[in-house]
Amino acid sequence: MLQTDMHHEVLLDISRCNACTGCTEICPDIFEWDDDLERPSLRRQTATHDEVREAIALCPRRCISAEGWMEEDY
Ligand code: SF4
Secondary structure, three states: OOOOOOOEEEEEOHHHOOOOOHHHHHOOOOEEEEOOOOEEEEOOOEEOHHHHHHHHHHOOOOOEEEOOOOHHHO
8 A cells, every 4th residue: 555654766757748847836846947958857856645646647748657656546
């Protein structure tokens, strides 16, 4: 069972990113905009389920995931 208070490694695959900036708006504590890449980058490497779940669910290109989570956990 998923433990929602545990920190998990956040995985960000910008190869599919369309630069919508949604993740940086929804979770600014975790994602920041990289002006050189013109893509988001990780402000920190780990997050709890509550901190990152919404960004994972709303990313239109499914760039964001968390280690150990299944699709139904989002
Ligand atoms: S929400 Fe997804 S597609 Fe949009 S900027 Fe973030 S990683 Fe890229």
